[in-house]
Amino acid sequence: VITAMSRPMINHRGPEFAALFKELVEGLQWALRTRNDVLLFPASGTGGLEAAVVNLLSPDEQVLFCTIGSFGDRWANIAAGYGADVVRLEMPWGQAVVPEDVGRVLDEHPSINQVFVTHNETSTGVTNPLADIANVVKSREKILAVDSVSGASCLPLNTDDLGIDVLVTGSQKGWMAPPGLTMAVVSEAAYAVSARAKCPRWYFDFARERKYQERGQTYTTPPIVEMRAVAEGIAMLREEGLENAWTRHSTVAEMVRTGMEALGCSLFAAPDCRSNTVTAIDNPTGSPEKLKELLALLRTTYGLVLAGGQDKAQGQIFRIGHLGMIDEAAVYDIFDALEQGMRDVGVITDTGAGLAAAREVARRGAVAVG
Numbered sequence: 001v002i003t004a005m006s007r008p009m010i011n012h013r014g015p016e017f018a019a020l021f022k023e024l025v026e027g028l029q030w031a032l033r034t035r036n037d038v039l040l041f042p043a044s045g046t047g048g049l050e051a052a053v054v055n056l057l058s059p060d061e062q063v064l065f066c067t068i069g070s071f072g073d074r075w076a077n078i079a080a081g082y083g084a085d086v087v088r089l090e091m092p093w094g095q096a097v098v099p100e101d102v103g104r105v106l107d108e109h110p111s112i113n114q115v116f117v118t119h120n121e122t123s124t125g126v127t128n129p130l131a132d133i134a135n136v137v138k139s140r141e142k143i144l145a146v147d148s149v150s151g152a153s154c155l156p157l158n159t160d161d162l163g164i165d166v167l168v169t170g171s172q173k174g175w176m177a178p179p180g181l182t183m184a185v186v187s188e189a190a191y192a193v194s195a196r197a198k199c200p201r202w203y204f205d206f207a208r209e210r211k212y213q214e215r216g217q218t219y220t221t222p223p224i225v226e227m228r229a230v231a232e233g234i235a236m237l238r239e240e241g242l243e244n245a246w247t248r249h250s251t252v253a254e255m256v257r258t259g260m261e262a263l264g265c266s267l268f269a270a271p272d273c274r275s276n277t278v279t280a281i282d283n284p285t286g287s288p289e290k291l292k293e294l295l296a297l298l299r300t301t302y303g304l305v306l307a308g309g310q311d312k313a314q315g316q317i318f319r320i321g322h323l324g325m326i327d328e329a330a331v332y333d334i335f336d337a338l339e340q341g342m343r344d345v346g347v348i349t350d351t352g353a354g355l356a357a358a359r360e361v362a363r364r365g366a367v368a369v370g
């Protein structure tokens, strides 16, 4: 990826760019299992979330957001910021959306025509039952928008089979690239909604972007470096095989979860919805200050960067990201560092139990995706 990123610049209105654009879009269609357009915008993932909102919604329109954490809240807040009448279906952090609840809310609010849902909630380490939710939404013939910034390419995702109308992802998570490029799958139904939607918009206008991308260009100057990086990430996924990559994430996640429990830690997410791309762990140190100390020690002494909790989970949990460029050997490195840090701050007395438990999971073989 780094080599791909270090090549000299090209004219973004020329034939070399058209070839890169084609390779990238076809690769994304392959990885996301879609025949729809994939529109590219220079922005972080949040830009893609905003693009979905401004192209699908009108001020005062009633709309359902299913939110189970920080990123779900962010998406709902964007829509509220544009004046939509946001109905929130919330779950306590650490739990997934119950598909039947989505059906109930839609039946109670017949004016709602659009549903927004997070595939994988990074702040809590929870994966929603996306196929079941999509089934509920599409059987009622509603528009479905999905945030899969931290799920796409790592978790099973058949965009067209599920009938997803807008799917948002971002370069810096499962695609193994740096931040800066957001990508949105857009269905014909979503374009039709967009033509009527009244939210103010300019930069993220789907119709104009589509017109340019039909010619192999983007409306604005594109982030060529990020595009090359994602294209290389997809080339790596093609070599591995998409379903093998999903299985790799499933195996690695099971190693992390089993290893953490072997260290006496409890996992934040409910057992039936734990994410294969990020694991949230209850703070084992006894206090938010001590957790901060542990994370700082890991970073400075052991070269391991882990995340704390976001928003109301701050001080309550820490998170291990295990997506994209991750394998079994990396999990051993994580436990080697983490256990030394936990010992140094007095959470455990002996090191090795987590690593041994993770090793035992790997020894039993690949863990099928659930």
Ligand SMILES: *Cc1c(COP(=O)(O)O)cnc(C)c1O
Residues within 6 Å of the ligand: 044, 045, 046, 047, 071, 118, 120, 121, 122, 147, 148, 149, 150, 170, 179
């Ligand atoms: C990372 C992420 C985003 C986008 O965040 P940016 O910082 O704007 O790239 C959106 N949703 C989820 C679930 C994420 O994990």
